[in-house]
Amino acid sequence: MDSSFKISIRPRRLRKSFQIRQLVQENRLHPSNFVFPLFLEEGSKIKNPVKSMPGIFRFSIDTALFEIEELLNLGICAVDLFGIPNAKSDDGHTALDPNGILQRSIKEFKKHFPELCIMTDVALDPFTEHGHDGIVKNGEILNDETVSVLCKMALSHADAGADFVAPSDMMDGRVKAIRDTLDSYGFSQTGIVAYSAKYASSFYGPFRDALNSSPKFGDKKTYQMNPANSREALREVSLDLQEGADIILIKPGLSYLDIVSQVRNFIDLPLAVYNVSGEYSMVKAASEKGWIDGERIMMEMLLSMKRAGADIIFTYFAKEASHIIKRGY
Secondary structure: OOOOOOOOOHHHHHHOOHHHHHHHHOOOOHHEEEEEEEEEEEEOOOOOEEEOOOOOOEEEEHHHHHHHHHHHHHHHOEEEEEEEEOOOOOOOHHHHOOOOOOHHHHHHHHHOOOOOOEEEEEEEOOOOOOOOOOOEHHHHHHHHHHHHHHHHHHHHHHHHHHOEEOOOOOOOHHHHHHHHHHHHHOOOOEEEEEEEEEEEEEEHHHHHHOOOOOOOOOOOOOOEEOOOHHHHHHHHHHHHHOOOOOOEEOOOHHHHHHHHHHHOOOOOOOOOEEHHHHHHHHHHHHHHHHOOOOHHHHHHHHHHHHHOOOOOEEEEOHHHHHHHOOOOO
């Protein structure tokens, strides 16, 4: 081979050792970037595995305290709470119960761990028999009637001590309505994480298994976004900015990194992405088969979300990734 030519520009100089690669690395993961979703159910001494999500459990409030202690010790300072009630109804009225699973969880967690940042899911699908995120009449998911209930639900979470409420329903106008409600009752310091671009995705299957919240009829395409659309996401984000959102969230993550990147260039608020259950379970299943290196794929996936522009990552991988980061990833 002729080696007489001279190469002066050598990008590989910046890759030749671990120390140099660390020195010039552009994006980093840290446990404080993660929000860990917690599934909560009634009862005591419960830690039930979610079959479709290996390593993820449904907790009662008492056992969740041990999980939270582990999270905080790892440097994960935020959780997102999802409740599973004993009883469901057509209108999801148990979501408003001041002694409901979410409301009691917030109070108990804050009592034991006041430093914990608590975010709460504000949506009716875990509480309704039909599994939709709103009030249903003649097969139609009603927007304004649903928003009225969501305001009451958000208020009950704020009253219990939540730091952020996270409306995940995709009803029109709900961010402004919730903001106005919280402010009028003296909860101006309670933040809103807006699921601004939540797509009607097939990646949510294991999550619905965890909450037993699959819709009993139809689908969610009249309120969640069309996966084919990107400009629409910017419109939805713009509306939520005007309505008072504090954090913008994109869901799902991996197949929607183009949306994350576009939104990052569009806003200066904190941007979150939800690394959803289907993304988690695919990695776990393939790893169990020995087809992939699950740890490396997990970290690459999370880094891709950070690289796309996310400040915050909601992820079921939070504990595993934090252990790896602490080992010096």
